Amino acid sequence: MKIRSVTFNNRKKAFSVLAEGRTYWFPYSRTEAMPTREDPVVSVIVDPELARQGFTFTLRSGKEDSVLLDQVLDYNRDPTYLRDGLLYSLTIEAQRRVASSRLSRREIVRRLGTSASQFYRLLDQTNRSKSIDQMLTLLNVLDCDARIVVEARCA
Numbered sequence: 660m661k662i663r664s665v666t667f668n669n670r671k672k673a674f675s676v677l678a679e680g681r682t683y684w685f686p687y688s689r690t691e692a693m694p695t696r697e698d699p700v701v702s703v704i705v706d707p708e709l710a711r712q713g714f715t716f717t718l719r720s721g722k723e724d725s726v727l728l729d730q731v732l733d734y735n736r737d738p739t740y741l742r743d744g745l746l747y748s749l750t751i752e753a754q755r756r757v758a759s760s761r762l763s764r765r766e767i768v769r770r771l772g773t774s775a776s777q778f779y780r781l782l783d784q785t786n787r788s789k790s791i792d793q794m795l796t797l798l799n800v801l802d803c804d805a806r807i808v809v810e811a812r813c814a
Contacts, residue, residue, distance in 0.1 A: 661711040662728055667700040674703065676714070676731050685731045690716075692724035743787055749794040749805070750784045756801040757782065770800045 664677045672687045672694070687694045694700045694716075703716040706725060713727040732740035757767065768778045780786050781797050798805045 660728060660732075662705045662714060665703050665705055665714040667703045667716065669694070669699045674714070674716070674726070674731075676728070678728060678731075683731050683735045683737070685726060685734055689730065689734055690724050690726060692718060692722045694718055698722070742791070745807075746787060746789065746791060746794065747784055749791065749798065750782065752803075753794060753797050753801065754782055754784070756798065756803055760801055762801070767797075767800055771797060 660679050662676055662678045666675045667673075668675065671684075674685045674687075676683045676685055687700070698718045698720045700716050701719050703714055705711055706713050706715045709715075709725060709727065712729075713725050715723055715725045717723050729740070757764070760767070762770075764775075764778070768775050771778060778797075781789055781793055795805050
């Protein structure tokens with residue numbers, strides 16, 4: 660996902676970030692170099708050095724800071740971003756369990772009822788096209804119980 664544009668609003672004390680056709684707000688209070696009334700944001704650019712996955716802003720005092728798109732998506736609780744984070748965690752756990760399992764990889768593939776190439780795609784943490792169902796099935800084959808816990812967020 661790439662940032663298409665970013666603007667700042669010193670009155671709302673937030674950045675407006677356009678990515679994938681959606682607009683996300685990111686408050687100044689979540690930045691390292693926090694803008695103030697005396698030292699407001701004077702410019703902001705989508706940073707090509709961050710592969711357009713972040714933006715850099717400049718304050719009146721000359722201080723600069725960068726914000727990554729991941730920070731913006733996390734703040735806004737973007738469902739796709741949260742899903743990808745859960746898939747990543749499940750994949751890392753599956754990799755650990757496969758490494759410590761007494762089952763051979765061939766036996767794991769047989770129990771999954773899939774091909775070896777699909778099995779290795781499930782173990783690839785950069786692959787986001789897999790489903791949570793597939794990961795839960797793999798963990799089940801590895802004799803693991805996986806539970807998703809739903810908790811209220813503290814305000």
